[in-house]
Structure formats: structure tokens, C-alpha cells
Amino acid sequence: MSEDILRVSDLSTRFFTNEGQVNAVESVDMTIERGEVFGIVGESGSGKSVTALSIMDLVESPGEITDGSIEYRNEDLADAIRDDHPHAVDGEFVDLLSVPETVHSGLRGTSFSMIFQDPESSLNPSLTVGEQIAEAVEVQRRASSRPRSGRARTQGVQYSLGSYIASTILPSKKFVTEESKTRAIELLELVGIPDPVKRADEYPHQYSGGMLQRAMIAQALAGEPDVLVADEPTTALDVTIQAQILDILADLQERTGMTIILITHNLGVIARMCDRVGVMYAGEIVERGTLEDVFVDHVHPYTEGLLGSVPDLEDVGGRLEPIEGNVPSLLAHEMGDGCYFADRCPRAMEECLHKPPDIEGEGSDEHVAKCYLAEHPYDESQALPEGYFEDRTMGEVTADETSSDETTEEMRGDD
Numbered sequence: 001m002s003e004d005i006l007r008v009s010d011l012s013t014r015f016f017t018n019e020g021q022v023n024a025v026e027s028v029d030m031t032i033e034r035g036e037v038f039g040i041v042g043e044s045g046s047g048k049s050v051t052a053l054s055i056m057d058l059v060e061s062p063g064e065i066t067d068g069s070i071e072y073r074n075e076d077l078a079d080a081i082r083d084d085h086p087h088a089v090d091g092e093f094v095d096l097l098s099v100p101e102t103v104h105s106g107l108r109g110t111s112f113s114m115i116f117q118d119p120e121s122s123l124n125p126s127l128t129v130g131e132q133i134a135e136a137v138e139v140q141r142r143a144s145s146r147p148r149s150g151r152a153r154t155q156g157v158q159y160s161l162g163s164y165i166a167s168t169i170l171p172s173k174k175f176v177t178e179e180s181k182t183r184a185i186e187l188l189e190l191v192g193i194p195d196p197v198k199r200a201d202e203y204p205h206q207y208s209g210g211m212l213q214r215a216m217i218a219q220a221l222a223g224e225p226d227v228l229v230a231d232e233p234t235t236a237l238d239v240t241i242q243a244q245i246l247d248i249l250a251d252l253q254e255r256t257g258m259t260i261i262l263i264t265h266n267l268g269v270i271a272r273m274c275d276r277v278g279v280m281y282a283g284e285i286v287e288r289g290t291l292e293d294v295f296v297d298h299v300h301p302y303t304e305g306l307l308g309s310v311p312d313l314e315d316v317g318g319r320l321e322p323i324e325g326n327v328p329s330l331l332a333h334e335m336g337d338g339c340y341f342a343d344r345c346p347r348a349m350e351e352c353l354h355k356p357p358d359i360e361g362e363g364s365d366e367h368v369a370k371c372y373l374a375e376h377p378y379d380e381s382q383a384l385p386e387g388y389f390e391d392r393t394m395g396e397v398t399a400d401e402t403s404s405d406e407t408t409e410e411m412r413g414d415d
């Protein structure tokens with residue numbers, strides 16, 4: 001088994017909005033091995049992207065990582081900061097949430113890189129694609145003079161602080177060197193852009209959607225990151241281009257040994273690309289394991305529901321079975337006491353209503369599920385009556401109406 005490169009433990013990210021506290025990511029645990037493709041799958045609003053942004057240190061106000069640790073294995077970095085931040089270092093691991101924010105954010109590009117969902121809004125329309133990738137190459141080369149990433153430092157380029165500051169305030173065309181422009185063209189070639197020398201001088205509006213996504217991947221590779229986070233990298237593309245982009249990612253992963261965290265709502269993409277997968281629901285990882293664990297031996301009814309929503313090519317004309325209902329509100333004051341999936345779960349039991357189930361197991365290769373069915377078989381004697389949640393909702397509405405009637409009566413009385 002490969003060594004762990006990232007250990008995420010008890011990670012919680014909240015948004016403090018006018019409506020109240022939103023628990024977007026709740027006590028997420030996962031361990032990513034070096035060189036694997038780890039998939040995170042779930043519906044929109046399940047917390048996948050916020051988990052990725054938390055790892056990348058890109059959560060913006062009113063969001064905040066409130067708990068947990070993100071430990072990254074990097075011996076050079078651990079050695080460099082051990083004296084100043086001993087509490088943040090555990091052997092070769094550094095807890096990115098215990099180091100100064102500049103250290104965490106400074107790892108972007110050289111250690112962690114991200115491909116975003118929408119390439120059209122991620123590139124600057126006023127600069128050529130080649131300039132933008134060359135800028136990324138240059139920034140990462142200058143950052144590599146600091147002890148952040150062992151891989152980036154192998155490029156061997158050193159800059160003084162003075163030249164770094166002077167160059168960062170110059171216009172971008174002067175910022176990049178001939179060497180970084182050449183590297184940008186190599187990267188465009190690496191991701192399959194035809195005639196990369198000519199294409200490097202074109203602007204984003206001259207690229208198709210698929211080419212823009214390739215350019216984004218090239219830019220993300222500029223600093224030779226250890227971990228590439230790909231957030232729905234094929235969502236905006238048609239199916240043939242999707243396949244090409246996935247091929248590029250798989251090929252890069254095989255050639256470079258890079259670790260990839262792949263975020264998607266598409267189980268087909270997971271099946272094609274990933275070694276292991278975490279299923280997210282309502283901000284939590286509710287099931288985690290190998291592809292076989294999740295696709296064949298799944299335990300959690302939500303995983304089963306996701307799989308039932310996938311078209312079956314051997315059953316053309318067969319009906320899909322959607323998961324009834326909607327993802328729950330993540331506002332803390334609206335979340336119930338029990339399992340967050342209970343009102344959509346076809347096997348919800350009495351015990352599911354009172355206390356959330358635990359998730360057992362810490363080993364990165366263990367199959368775990370956050371469901372009482374992982375502890376014991378379905379207990380029919382505890383089954384909820386049919387229509388239980390509809391009746392309860394109706395009851396709440398009636399109670400609300402009653403209380404509003406009472407309030408109205410009280411107001412009339414006050415008058």
C-alpha cells in the first residue's frame with residue numbers, strides 16, 4: 001500500500017450568514033494516499049466543493065474552517081517549520097490549519113492545485129492563454145525558492161526577495177521569462193492542445209470549452225503539484241469532450257504519479273477514474289471505501305439511491321429510480337437530531353430519529369458507513385409508519401397556523 005499524503009480529520013467548515021450558521025462541512029475524515037485518485041461524490045449542496053476549498057485554503061468570508069486538521073506529508077516543509085511551529089508538525093506531516101495562513105496559502109500551486117468547474121470565468125479575457133500559464137509557471141518558480149514543495153524545488157530556480165517584489169509589480173508581460181513561456185507551451189502540448197506555439201498567443205474567447213478546460217489543467221500543472229483537486233472538471237462540457245478531459249487526467253496521473261482528488265456528482269466518472277471514493281451527504285462523508293465497496297457492497301441507503309439514479313445501458317427504456325425529496329437545509333437551527341437522510345431513507349427506523357449514527361474505522365483502506373445498518377441489519381419492528389414524514393410536516397404546518405392564529409388573536413386583544 002502507498003503512503004498517506006493527506007490526512008483530513010474532523011474537518012468542519014461553517015458559514016455565518018444572516019439566516020444563521022450553515023454547517024457546510026461537518027466532521028469530515030478522509031485519508032488520501034500518494035498517487036491515488038480519490039473521488040468525492042454527492043448531490044449539489046452536499047459539501048463536496050466546500051471540502052475542496054477548505055483543503056485549498058480558499059474558503060471566503062462569511063465561511064470559516066472551525067474545527068479539525070488537514071495534515072500534509074512533506075518532509076522538507078516539516079523540517080523548515082518545526083522549530084517555529086512545533087505544535088503543527090508530527091513527523092513528516094504538517095497540520096495546515098495550525099501554521100500561519102501565509103504558509104497554507106503559499107502551498108497553492110506548488111503542493112496543491114485546483115481545476116475549477118467553469119474555465120470560462122477562471123481565465124482573464126484580456127491576456128493570452130500562454131501569458132496566463134507562463135505567469136503561473138513564473139509564480140511557482142519564484143515560490144519554489146522557499147521551502148514549500150520538494151517537487152517544485154527540483155526546478156532549481158532561485159530568486160532574491162528584492163527581485164521577487166520588483167517583478168511582481170511589473171506588468172505581466174515583463175513578469176514572465178522566455179523560459180516560463182517555453183514551459184507554458186510545453187504544458188499546452190502536454191494537455192493535448194494542437195499547435196501549442198500558435199495557440200499560446202490566442203485569447204480565451206478564441207478557445208472552445210474543451211480547450212479552455214485543457215488550458216486550466218495546464219495552468220494547474222505549472223507548479224508540479226503533489227495534489228491536484230479537480231472540482232467537477234467536466235460538468236460544463238459535452239460528452240465526447242468530457243471523455244477526452246478524463247483521458248488527459250488519467251494519463252497525467254499515470255505519467256507523473258500525481259495524487260488527484262476528483263469531485264463530481266457523476267458516478268460514471270467515479271467508476272472510470274477513481275481508486276477509492278467518499279460519498280457526501282449534508283456536509284458529511286456517509287460512506288467511504290474502494291470502488292467495489294461502494295458500487296457493489298454499499299451499506300448506506302443514500303449510496304444505493306445514487307446508484308439507482310444512474311441509467312443502465314443493459315436496461316434501455318427501464319425507469320430510473322430517483323431519490324425522493326430534497327437535500328436538507330444545512331442551517332444549524334433547522335437540522336434535526338437524528339440521521340440527516342432519515343426523511344428520504346426507505347429504511348429509516350425509530351432509532352434513526354434520535355441520534356446521528358457514528359462512522360466507525362480510521363484506516364484509510366477501510367470500508368465505513370455512517371448508518372445504523374452498518375451496525376445491525378434492518379429491524380422491521382422499528383420501521384416508521386408509511387407517510388411518517390409527510391404527516392409530521394403537515395402537523396408542523398397546522399401547528400404553525402394555529403400559533404399564527406393565536407398570535408393574531410393576541411394582537412387583536414392588544415388592540
Ligand code: SF4
Pocket residue numbers: 300301302339340341342343345346347348349352357370371372373
Ligand atoms: S441511519 Fe437510518 S435513516 Fe440514516 S441512512 Fe441509515 S437507515 Fe437510513
